[in-house]
Amino acid sequence: MADAALLTLAAERVTGALGGAGGPDAIIARRMQALSLAVHIPIVCFGIAFPAMFLFVEGLYLRTGDLTYKALAKRWSKVALTIFAVGVVTGTILSFEFGLLWPNFMATFGDVFGVGFALEGVSFFIEAIFIAIYVYGWDRLSRRTHFLTGIPVIITGFTGSFWVLGVNAWMNDPVGFKVVNGRVVDPQPYRALLAPNLGHELTHMYLAGYIVAGFLVAGVYAAARLRGRRDLYHRTGLVVALSFAAFASAAQGLVGDWAGRRVADSQPVKLAAFEGLGRTQKGAPFTIGGIYDAKKGETKYGIHVPRMLSILAHHDPNATVTGLDSVPAADRPPVNVVRFAFQAMAAIGTLLALIGLWFVATFLRFGRLPRSPWFYRAVIAAGPLALVALIAGWIATEVGRQPWIVYRVMRTAQAVTKSTGLGVGFAFLVVVYVGLGAAVVWLLRRLASQPPQTEVAAGAAPGGVRQAAG
Amino acid sequence: MAQLCLCLVLVGITAYAVLGGADFGGGFWDLMAGGAERGGRVRGMVQRSMSPVWEANHVWLIFVLVMVWTAFPVAFGSLFSTLAIPLFLAAIGIIFRGTAFALRGHAATIREARVIGATFALSSVLVPFFLGAAIGGIASGRVPVGNVAGDPVSSWLNPTSVLIGVLAVLTGAYLAAVFLAGDSVAAEQPDLARAFRARALGAGVVTGVVALGGLFVLRSDARALFDGLTSGGGLVAVLVSGLAGAATLGLVATERYGFARWSSALAVAAITAGWALAQSPYVLPPRLTLDQAAASNTTLTTLVIGLAIGAIALVPSLVYLYRLVLQGRLQHEFEPLDQRFRPISPAGNVEGEGSP
Numbered sequence: 172m173a174d175a176a177l178l179t180l181a182a183e184r185v186t187g188a189l190g191g192a193g194g195p196d197a198i199i200a201r202r203m204q205a206l207s208l209a210v211h212i213p214i215v216c217f218g219i220a221f222p223a224m225f226l227f228v229e230g231l232y233l234r235t236g237d238l239t240y241k242a243l244a245k246r247w248s249k250v251a252l253t254i255f256a257v258g259v260v261t262g263t264i265l266s267f268e269f270g271l272l273w274p275n276f277m278a279t280f281g282d283v284f285g286v287g288f289a290l291e292g293v294s295f296f297i298e299a300i301f302i303a304i305y306v307y308g309w310d311r312l313s314r315r316t317h318f319l320t321g322i323p324v325i326i327t328g329f330t331g332s333f334w335v336l337g338v339n340a341w342m343n344d345p346v347g348f349k350v351v352n353g354r355v356v357d358p359q360p361y362r363a364l365l366a367p368n369l370g371h372e373l374t375h376m377y378l379a380g381y382i383v384a385g386f387l388v389a390g391v392y393a394a395a396r397l398r399g400r401r402d403l404y405h406r407t408g409l410v411v412a413l414s415f416a417a418f419a420s421a422a423q424g425l426v427g428d429w430a431g432r433r434v435a436d437s438q439p440v441k442l443a444a445f446e447g448l449g450r451t452q453k454g455a456p457f458t459i460g461g462i463y464d465a466k467k468g469e470t471k472y473g474i475h476v477p478r479m480l481s482i483l484a485h486h487d488p489n490a491t492v493t494g495l496d497s498v499p500a501a502d503r504p505p506v507n508v509v510r511f512a513f514q515a516m517a518a519i520g521t522l523l524a525l526i527g528l529w530f531v532a533t534f535l536r537f538g539r540l541p542r543s544p545w546f547y548r549a550v551i552a553a554g555p556l557a558l559v560a561l562i563a564g565w566i567a568t569e570v571g572r573q574p575w576i577v578y579r580v581m582r583t584a585q586a587v588t589k590s591t592g593l594g595v596g597f598a599f600l601v602v603v604y605v606g607l608g609a610a611v612v613w614l615l616r617r618l619a620s621q622p623p624q625t626e627v628a629a630g631a632a633p634g635g636v637r638q639a640a641g
Numbered sequence: 642m643a644q645l646c647l648c649l650v651l652v653g654i655t656a657y658a659v660l661g662g663a664d665f666g667g668g669f670w671d672l673m674a675g676g677a678e679r680g681g682r683v684r685g686m687v688q689r690s691m692s693p694v695w696e697a698n699h700v701w702l703i704f705v706l707v708m709v710w711t712a713f714p715v716a717f718g719s720l721f722s723t724l725a726i727p728l729f730l731a732a733i734g735i736i737f738r739g740t741a742f743a744l745r746g747h748a749a750t751i752r753e754a755r756v757i758g759a760t761f762a763l764s765s766v767l768v769p770f771f772l773g774a775a776i777g778g779i780a781s782g783r784v785p786v787g788n789v790a791g792d793p794v795s796s797w798l799n800p801t802s803v804l805i806g807v808l809a810v811l812t813g814a815y816l817a818a819v820f821l822a823g824d825s826v827a828a829e830q831p832d833l834a835r836a837f838r839a840r841a842l843g844a845g846v847v848t849g850v851v852a853l854g855g856l857f858v859l860r861s862d863a864r865a866l867f868d869g870l871t872s873g874g875g876l877v878a879v880l881v882s883g884l885a886g887a888a889t890l891g892l893v894a895t896e897r898y899g900f901a902r903w904s905s906a907l908a909v910a911a912i913t914a915g916w917a918l919a920q921s922p923y924v925l926p927p928r929l930t931l932d933q934a935a936a937s938n939t940t941l942t943t944l945v946i947g948l949a950i951g952a953i954a955l956v957p958s959l960v961y962l963y964r965l966v967l968q969g970r971l972q973h974e975f976e977p978l979d980q981r982f983r984p985i986s987p988a989g990n991v992e993g994e995g996s997p
Contacts, residue, residue, distance in 0.1 A: 274788050296700045
């Protein structure tokens, strides 16, 4: 990161290209943005992970010729397309909101980070094209061509995340521009989009996608198993989804360590908020639970593990960890929100890794699935828990960045629109999203209640058309 | 470089107006199709045509937004803050439209299908209206530079905005009818082809009349825009658009739908270009010029290079999709939308159903 003191100084000078102070409703604007992101991000998880899952199952079909796999892959791909469609619209809302809520941010920095979204747009475009070809191409394209049309969907799921997280990483650790007399000049988009935070943010989110989608899908088949469905179709659904989720949640532990150390370096105040660390100190303790008392600048009622934070943040028990007191009170995020979200994410992540371990250990040791019904109940609970961890993680990083929209360069309050009546828009949006949520739940229940399709081998019926059996 | 980026924005707007506009127009015809049984066939055709392509078509809107905020950030911030109301309503409409369309295929009863279908159709009319109204605000010089520097209401609730909003809805309906007539021929549904042909002719005539009448609205409400459209390059573009629109009518009347697709797209492209020429050199008339609005050369160059690299992957993909669609190689068979809910159907089974 560039010299922190210099950036703090710069912060006082960036006024924004539209001039003047921001509007009064920054907090409502933040809530609107947060709500829209909280709706969109879980959908993105499916965009990241589901294509790899259904393509894997289609691969099983191509290798074994077993039509059960084909039925499962087809079902999953259709669900994926529907979720993708919802993601198209929730993603559109986000890009509208950038302008509607944060016009001064866009006007000031659009030329710095905008290229990232342009490239994301290209990825997304290709993703939309190939997911449509894949889903509408079942039984129409040759088996090999069909399989191959799924591969761009996986690749673009990754590249799309790459560019969006590139922008987020840049907001958290801005580089690639200069501030002269309060104006942002000399934008260098290619530098901005390869911000130093990108590596861990991207890996962390990409794995989270597999964890969330994997456990949510596995939960459906775990529930079926508790109802006595043990056929190949349901077992494959469970094992494939659970395998993706288990490996991703194990790997996430390592990424968590990496991310923690990066945050300690680039955004020490955010790390201090995660940990409720009031003052800068050597050999800082790690505190589990508790409530941060802003007046006293310490965390009360928590369990303190001596020197642990220094070890986690810098891999050195005597390392100095920066506390909240390193910046004025006005430059600190709301500690308890950030801290609670961070700890919830870490705790749930650990729990999910343990569930995954249970599965993998049983599978390796005995070559079968766990027998205990409690395992399946845990898997059912793991999906919603993973969602909570996902959102908590984003709250930790986004609220942890406050009061800055561009870390130490532009304040959120300055970026916000001067429009009045944001509250009305917010209420409206809540109603719309509740309706959207109800519609999606309705749809997923409808899809889950349908029995799997019976596939017939190509050639057995003209053009390999599906045939209703039973 | 700034001009190149502006051209790319205009290409994006044209593509969205043609492809996305036709999808909205499909919703318009869905709305006008009458009762569930009477309109079932029309709705089925709309569903068949839109299913594989609407998401890709929609991405053009995202492309336009992203281009504008990267290449013309100050203009983007200004117009999104002043025109917040119509843009917010358009965004809400986009949620309803997309979700309802995606869910519609899963309705189990005719009542569910009706509610979802009505949501889809109604929002398909509202979205182009609000987007058109926002464009009207820009074109008539009602969006100054600044954070909500313009009037949040009269910037889009004014004669020019209403005119362009209505024209956006009508143009979409016209395009959709032309495309759907062609698709009906491909799907071997001659009665539907005739029905859409009649709709295309009707919508084409109405659109033409409103557009001509609209010139008087522009003369009194947005004089600068009117002058731009009636002189020089703007006039040429308007004439090309009018001729292409009229040619489309002729092609549709003689059932040459393949050519009609292209001529109708040309009509939209020409009027988009005409708008740009009419307000040139301004991005946000009457003050912000293209050069003032443009981002730095580094950004614009990076943007263009990035898009060029992206296009290497994107263009063949897009060609592949449309080729598969037009060759009928993707699964989108025609089925009247209410068929699944009819009491007796030959197989007794809905597509994709069956128990093991």
